[in-house]
Amino acid sequence: MSPDSGAAPAAARADDVLRLVDPAGTLNERAAEGMLDVTGELVRGLYRDMVLGRRFDQEAYSLQRQGELGLWLMSLGQEAAQAGSIRALRADDRVFPSYREHVAALCRGISPTELLSQWRGASHGSWDPERYHFHIYSLVLATQTLHAVGYAMGVRYDAADSVVLTYFGDGASSQGDASEALNWAAVTSAPIVFFCQNNGWAISTPASKQYARPLSERAKGFGLDAVSVDGNDVLAVYAATRAMVERVRTGGAPGLIEAHTYRMSGHSTSDDPKRYRDHAELARWEAHDPVERVRLLLTARGWADEDYFATVASDAEELAARTRGECRALPEPSLSDTFRNTLCQETEALRREREGFEMFKESFL
Amino acid sequence: MSPDSGAAPAAARADDVLRLVDPAGTLNERAAEGMLDVTGELVRGLYRDMVLGRRFDQEAYSLQRQGELGLWLMSLGQEAAQAGSIRALRADDRVFPSYREHVAALCRGISPTELLSQWRGASHGSWDPERYHFHIYSLVLATQTLHAVGYAMGVRYDAADSVVLTYFGDGASSQGDASEALNWAAVTSAPIVFFCQNNGWAISTPASKQYARPLSERAKGFGLDAVSVDGNDVLAVYAATRAMVERVRTGGAPGLIEAHTYRMSGHSTSDDPKRYRDHAELARWEAHDPVERVRLLLTARGWADEDYFATVASDAEELAARTRGECRALPEPSLSDTFRNTLCQETEALRREREGFEMFKESFL
């Protein structure tokens, strides 16, 4: 691997990376034993999550190209890492995402409108974190990891048994905040799981320029429990996350999961990955597609037939159609709302400023 | 060890902590072999450094009590960690200290006046970093670790063979900057050694509230080479530092040394350690004094006689007298100097402001 490339597919990696299903769809029964009861229902559900997530991402991408969104950050290729981890949580386990967790968000019930609003420029964050137990996106890298730790301290104060999970990237790991969070969690034994989607790249910067040792080792150095998983293997991600979350729920030390995956698109619709990475790398990863191997597994086991696949495909198309429709119908934001949402109790000064703005605006009507 | 205490003396620690001389002054020949050629000259020199450093610290403490200094941060107990590490460097190896490295500073030839100036309130930093290859103190914790890494990148650009060493504390290790620096050094393979004086406390906060795993393990997790040493054993510190510095000088990966030592005084002359720690802990550490064990070794080996000890003691008194005299003679700072030192090229705006100040001040003469 040249020093200037993102991570290699997990296949080429050391044995300490957990994998249950290989790219050919073969389930490693021995590895799964004791970790996971692999049922058709479970695998079908995860497959559906991934297919819908991918279709949604593709639709959002098109909407950006059509000028309906200002920007889109694609989740293509990271479906397994997201669906596998979010489905391993209880509905009331609190999630602090970064900004690319669209598949996870959909699994939590967040609607296409709520997800697109921010990228259309209609809001900065639109869903109610309380309703979905899923915080709004954080664009300033790694800041959410500290929020997650604080929230987990609160869970501990409340003697509640929910667990907090925070997503962050290989690039974000270099921020001081990320390290402060890992350390803080270890020191306070807060009920939290850090989930790193290591997709090999931070915009144009390969993971090899981001760190010298795997992030899972860093986490151990801070005193966290840590595991590495094939992030394109949804069952491995699911199993590893569930095991860690349940351990943390019952008082175990906080942990980190490093999921090795790949950002198959550019960083965003503004990015041109051809400027900094080889097509060959992408091709290598295409052979490790997270969705395909699950389809193969479902077929091989007879857990799903063509009807099932057709239903999922048509559900995906329906989601895409809904996404298109709702995106265009998104209401325009108003500055008055930003004024009103700046503080809980609008100050006199702010009210005067808002009224001045509104009067001026009206003077043009 | 209760969770609310600083670290225990290295004696009570695991075997992976390097020690060459025990508190009874016995040299572990086997451990030293290959690492260090222990000569009378070497040990006498380090002994002298420590005695002078301790006497200087004591004098500064008195000066503060007499109102000559605004504040003093005592180095008592950390003489071995400092003398052992600084003496393992070449004179042109650049040092980025924190703020308690008085013994190291004296070893580099920095004068008592230069050291006291800041604590008397006569300057913020008074010596020339270029002259002593020793940066001014950094009071904002861990910030200097990044400066050190940047400087080391410059050394590498210059294809020079000097090494950078930066001091920081157990408390400072929790700052985001410290982690960014460890990671940055590992990624760039910068020629740097991080030297942590883990003295068990950050003001009133015990190391047990600062991290969950030893800092040396954290460093390894970032991809640095790391060792733990008995920080009260000057030969162990010297040997470990020299080995690591020479490895780094010849192209080895950057490293971290965690020296377990103890802050035998309060955090500063403003601090009252009785509020937060047991006298018993101090007593335990007194039995591990860094100076005493070297005296015992020198005596046992016949490397020093009473005459020698008397000479060192009188040199120490001379240093103390000089310290007293020079402190009182320190010139008062002037605001005009701060004006002139704010920018290299004084702007018109600043010149006008300075002249305004000077005229106003003169109007009272």
Added chain:
Amino acid sequence: MTTTATTATTASTATTTTLGRALNEGLRQAMRDDERVVLLGEDIASLGGVFRVTDGLAAEFGDRVVDTPLAESGIVGTAIGLALRGYRPVCEIQFDGFVYPAFDQIVSQLAKLRARSRGLLRLPVTIRIPVGGGIGAVEHHSESNEAYFCHTAGLRVVACGHPQDAYDMLRAAIACDDPVIFYEPKRRYWDRAEVDLGRPVDGDTLGRARILREGADATVVAYGPAVAVALGVAEVAATEGRSLEVLDLRSLSPLDTTELCRSASKTGRVVVVHEAPVNVGLGAEIAATVMEHCFYDLEAPVERVGGYNIPYPPARAEGDYLPDLDRVLDAVDRVCAP
């Protein structure tokens, strides 16, 4: 945890105490009244903080007083998380100069999260910062950085100037559902005064400026540590036959423009005093605001007396840096010149 009822106020709660102690009592009372108030900071538990403002609170409230790892971004970042969980964290920043590592968490997260979430999130976080110079401290321990936070939308910024306000304003800050940067004038921690520790929480103390001394010839506007200087100036000026009005801003953002402009229009002459550098400081906003609203009432340009545009000097030169009686009187002379 559940919120207990507010403790009843009793009749005889007035006592003579220091500003630091008044803050301590304010924290204690807030923690007794609401179990969701938690304290985060460096050395605030067993030590009681380097200025002892949290003295005794760990003993009474146990793990609700947290000695954190040494990381200011972590302090504010985790406080945000706690607030999202329904807590009311009060953070202590050990000294003014150590708030900068937390700047991103304050400016991009704490201040903006409510607007970013379309008003769905509440961030009742108080950040206590001992502020200013005059105690002979080493570098980074005498900073006045209020202008940074005043310029940041989404924060409320306040500074107390004497013991009663310290108590009242701190309680109001903790009760406020919005983030508050709470400045404590460190060289006034030991100032003593009669303080009523039984006053009910009054949100108004957080937003209203207050006339501390009425006067006719000019207004001296001050806040935090400079309030005592302004009062001293008024004393001296009175002996010279000059009647100065002293306005304690208390709220630095938003400004109480009504009270400020009322006084400015009345006297027609304004001097602003603060320790922070004058350049792009809060005094500039006050001057611009007064000009905007009282242009035709002003007899002279607003004078600003504050720090120079240089880093805070070594302690033995700080006397020349801090706005003192002489410099403020000189400015008063200038605005009053015919």
Added chain:
Amino acid sequence: MTTTATTATTASTATTTTLGRALNEGLRQAMRDDERVVLLGEDIASLGGVFRVTDGLAAEFGDRVVDTPLAESGIVGTAIGLALRGYRPVCEIQFDGFVYPAFDQIVSQLAKLRARSRGLLRLPVTIRIPVGGGIGAVEHHSESNEAYFCHTAGLRVVACGHPQDAYDMLRAAIACDDPVIFYEPKRRYWDRAEVDLGRPVDGDTLGRARILREGADATVVAYGPAVAVALGVAEVAATEGRSLEVLDLRSLSPLDTTELCRSASKTGRVVVVHEAPVNVGLGAEIAATVMEHCFYDLEAPVERVGGYNIPYPPARAEGDYLPDLDRVLDAVDRVCAP
């Protein structure tokens, strides 16, 4: 590394190009002239930066263009270390809203190290920051945070408004021995103009404001992205028979008080335009300064047109937030009202 001779300026170096390209050429020339100039930033090497300002430089200068780990405090902190070793680092902050993690390194280290070392240390560090809104970006990508740095003693803060200044000022910033915060108006990166790429380095471009258009009735003061707005306003006002003077500040700290006050005294009416929130913004300093020096020449209070005191809004509402032609013309009407 040794410093090579300054490349000779040739006669025909004028070319039509964009502001972004002018910056790129400025960096290239600076790196050719002085081997101690090194670039640090995220995605600046193979990608050439998200705005392509460093395009092609890694190919020409190899390891002097560093794709750093993703950590802004690290970028500025290591730049300081490099400067102490004798280098002249130029840091790129990817977007304005990402400079805050580096705030402590900028404010307590970069700005203060020279004073802290009694003038023994030099910190020739340039920090390039694409600034401001108007490009339909997501949150944290449209911030105008110059006031924070202007209020910080020990820094020079500049903003370029058009391609020639972009080139000249960047070269002067890199040549300056003091730290410079260099703002690039991101929505003007694609503005084209004739630029002379052969001009010698001239420190004056760093400190001097410039009159871009002479006028008699009022002065519009602007900088960075607002300069084009101000010029547009002057165009429109001219058609209405009003003659506006347009002053491009260029240097935000220190202010060129001489030029500012000359123009203010001449027209007697001043409107300041910037994108940052007005509250405790640079406009406040300009208003206060003008009042202080030109009190008796002023016909009306200085008007400030800028961002409201709220976090930057979602992109589809930014048109209402940014000072535009209408809002500035409205302010011009106010200052010109009899």
